[in-house]
Structure formats: structure tokens, C-alpha cells
Amino acid sequence: MLKIALIIGSTRATRFADKPVQWLKTIVADRIDAEYEFLDLRDYPMPFFDEVASNAFVPSTNEVAQRWQRKVAEFDGYVFITAEYNHGPTAVLKNALDYAYPEWNKKPAAFVGYGSVGAARAIEQLRLIAVELQMAPTRTGVYIQGADFVGAWQQGAALEEMSHLQPGVQALLDELVWWARALKTAREA
Numbered sequence: 001m002l003k004i005a006l007i008i009g010s011t012r013a014t015r016f017a018d019k020p021v022q023w024l025k026t027i028v029a030d031r032i033d034a035e036y037e038f039l040d041l042r043d044y045p046m047p048f049f050d051e052v053a054s055n056a057f058v059p060s061t062n063e064v065a066q067r068w069q070r071k072v073a074e075f076d077g078y079v080f081i082t083a084e085y086n087h088g089p090t091a092v093l094k095n096a097l098d099y100a101y102p103e104w105n106k107k108p109a110a111f112v113g114y115g116s117v118g119a120a121r122a123i124e125q126l127r128l129i130a131v132e133l134q135m136a137p138t139r140t141g142v143y144i145q146g147a148d149f150v151g152a153w154q155q156g157a158a159l160e161e162m163s164h165l166q167p168g169v170q171a172l173l174d175e176l177v178w179w180a181r182a183l184k185t186a187r188e189a
């Protein structure tokens, strides 16, 4: 069975991230093509990168980082649930990406963003970062933006009722699973 991680990319106490997480939990619960697990970066409180090198070259010493690397290694593909801070990804997500390397290699990455433009600018940066991590970023993104984002963020609207977002999420997961299966086969060959 394929294993897909959905990584929650912001950690602040009043984060919006929990709303898309709750919505995505109901969606992946109905899919039988993979095992889906949510990873919360709050559970991996790593310092700002403080090792002698990337673990591509030198094993990390920080115990939380080691636990994070072991967890990341379990999966065949990743969905990053991402905010946009000043047109880029959150620092905590970039730090978590930096804290692993071989664990990400040759696996697909997809992105669900939220913000004024659905975190599109952060996601474009994350796609470039993913390439350096030897990941395969997939095409379809989900961008919770504009009135949808403001409605859910400040006006009590429910993402569950935004049916127009559904086809994009399903397409994102279909693509991610296709690539996860193809790359798992290739890694094992």
C-alpha cells in the first residue's frame, strides 16, 4: 500500500491551517488508493538548522531531526499544506525540508495552499526547492484564494461547502498517487 503524508506547514497558535486540514481529512478518508497520514510540524520542534551539514552528507545529531527524518522516510509521496508568508513558504516548513534529504529523494510532492492568491507564490518557490531535494513536484495544485480564503478565514464559511474546490483536490491526489506508484516501482527496481 502506498503511503502519503500530508504535512501541515505552519505552526503558530492561531493558524488557519487547521481548517484545510479538517477538510482534507474528510476527503482522504474516502480514498482507498493509499494510506494517508497527517504530519504536524508542531510535533517536530526542530531548531533553525544547526547541523554541520545536510544529512545528505553527515548524519544529523538533533534527536527531533532524527525522528523527523525517520518519519519522512516512511512515505512514498507528500502533500504540503502551505500558507504564504511575504510571498514565500513559512520558515518552519523550509526548515523542515532542509532537515531531511535522502528521505525526500525520488518521491512526488503536491501542494495545497491558502492565502490571498492561494499561496501560489509560495508554492512556486516550493516547487523549485523540491527539485533540489530530488523530488518530483506534480502539476495540479489547490489554491484556496480570494473570497474562498477570506470567507473561511474571517467569515465562518466552511471549505466543506465549496464544492468547486473538490475536482482540483481529487485531481491533485490522483496525480500524486500515480507518480508515487511509478516512482516507488522505479526505486525498488
Ligand SMILES: Cc1cc2nc3c(=O)[nH]c(=O)nc-3n(C[C@H](O)[C@H](O)[C@H](O)COP(=O)(O)O)c2cc1C
Binding pocket: 010, 011, 012, 014, 015, 016, 017, 018, 083, 084, 085, 086, 087, 088, 114, 115, 116, 117, 118, 119, 153
Ligand atoms: C508573517 C506573515 C506574512 C504574510 N504574508 C502573506 C502573503 O505574502 N500573502 C498572503 O496571501 N497572505 C499573507 N499573510 C496572511 C496569511 O495568508 C494568513 O495569516 C494565513 O492565515 C497564514 O497561515 P497560517 O494561519 O496557517 O499561519 C501573511 C501572514 C503572516 C503572519
